Amino acid sequence: MLDAKSGATIADVDASTDAAAVNAKSHLPGDHPAVMPAKVGILVANLGTPDNYDYWSMRRYLNEFLSDRRVIDYSPFIWQPLLQLVILSKRPFSSGEAYKSIWNHDAGESPLMTITKAQTAKLKDSLAARFGDNVVVDFCMRYGNPSTKSKVQALIDQGCRKILFFPLYPHYAGATSATANDAFFRALMTQKWQPDSRTVPAYYENSTYIDALAQSVERSYALMETKPDVLVCSYHGVPKRYLMEGDPYHCQCQKTTRLLKERLGWADDKIVTTFQSRFGPEEWLKPYTVEEVARLAEHGKKRIAVIAPAFSADCIETLEEINEEIRESFEEGGGEHFTYIPCLNDDDAHINALTEVIETNLKGWID
Incomplete structure (x- = not known):
């Protein structure tokens, strides 16, 4: 101008x-x-969370999530009647009970919200130490609140003429990273004066991230008198069809497991890759975590630990699905000792890894 x-x-x-x-x-x-x-904005994004676990809060959240064509790509003429008339009449009750079991009642929010706030606060401190007040750090959710659009506007209102958008997914998938980026780009479409923008790519092989994962395993194992027979790396699943259509998620997950194994110095039989959270009738990436842990127990692996490298923060899929449903499957198969290793959350090693990724992607904007 x-x-x-x-x-x-x-x-x-x-x-x-x-x-x-x-x-x-x-x-x-x-x-x-x-x-x-003029400032530089860093907007980190996570999946999202309902505002509460009551029926209508859950229905609004699930409707937004399950209406995303990146998540469910069936024809809307078939999918939407099924979603609105069948799934959303029942699922908010069961999902609400699951959320209630893990809810942060003191803060009145889901654990994902609590953890994302803590991560953002630490990232603010870390980046302020490097760049002073030339950067503004905030967070948004792809589904639910705070929305991506509202936070993009907030950064622009604070004078951010450059925005680095960072989906907190170590691995790229169309149903996670791509849909988060879509929401960011749609928010930019409403701006008269668009800021310069960048998106952060997947960081599944970043050595500092791998080291943070390894440290979390080592800390957990150090507390055990008898070490687990197997470490299960459980990643969120996607339909197998997505892999065949070119989505790199499966390959990136496999590489993270391999790099973690090499960093720990373990033999191949001490670590396995599985996929959880299957939804719908079609085949998803295998092996399914809930089935694999039962198989391990039946084949004499009585002690296992489970870690979820694809999740940057503990959420319903880890705190409820892994620590309850998957644990139960293992014990019903004859397993005796089940350990869940928490996500990296706001652990300092994780914040260091995220800071390193952000610094790399800020090059040329601010040094």
């Missing part, structure tokens, strides 16, 4: 001054809209 009187561009403005001083320094007309100092 060019001022006709002075020839000064808004980009020439000293970012250290406030909006009023910016207008004065650039000799903008007095009635010109206030121009904020």
Whole structure:
């Protein structure tokens, strides 16, 4: 934008001054809209969470989630009647009970919300130590609140002329990373003056991330008198068809397991890759975690540990599905000792890994 009187561009403005001083320094007309100092925004994104576990909160959340064509890509003419008339009349009750069992009642929010807030707070401190107040860090959710659109607007309102969007998924999948990016791009479509933007790619093979995973395993194993027979790396599943259509998620998960095994210095038979959270009638990536843990127990593996490398924060799929449903399957198969190793959450090693990924993707914008 060019001022006709002075020839000064808004980009020439000293970012250290406030909006009023910016207008004065650039000799903008007095009635010109206030121009904020230019900053860089970092917006981290997680999957999402219902506002509460009551029926209507769950229904709103599930409707948004299950209506996403990246998540369920069946024809809406077939899927939407089934979703609205059958699934959403029943599932909010069962999902609500599951959320209730893990809910952070003191804070009045889901564990995913509590953890994402803690991660964001630590990232703010970490990045402020490196870049000062030239960066603004915030978080959003792909589904539910706070929405991606609202947080993009909040960053722009704070003067962010560049935004780095960071889906907190170590592995790329169309149903996770891509749909988060879609929401970000849609938010930019509503802006008169779009900020420069970048999206952070998958970081499944980042050595600092792998090391953080390994440290969490080592800490957990150090507390046990008898070590598990097998470590199960349980990743969220997707339909097998997605792999055949070019989605790289399966291959990236397999590589994370291999790199973790090599970092730990383990033999091949000490670690396995499985996939959980199957939904619908078609075949998903195998082996299914719930079946594999039962098979391991039946074949004499009486002690196992389970870790979920694809989740950056503990949520319903880890705290309820792994720690309850999958644990139960293992014990019914004859297993005796089941250990769930929590997600990296706001562990300092995890924050260091996320900070490193962010710094790499900020190169050329701020150094």
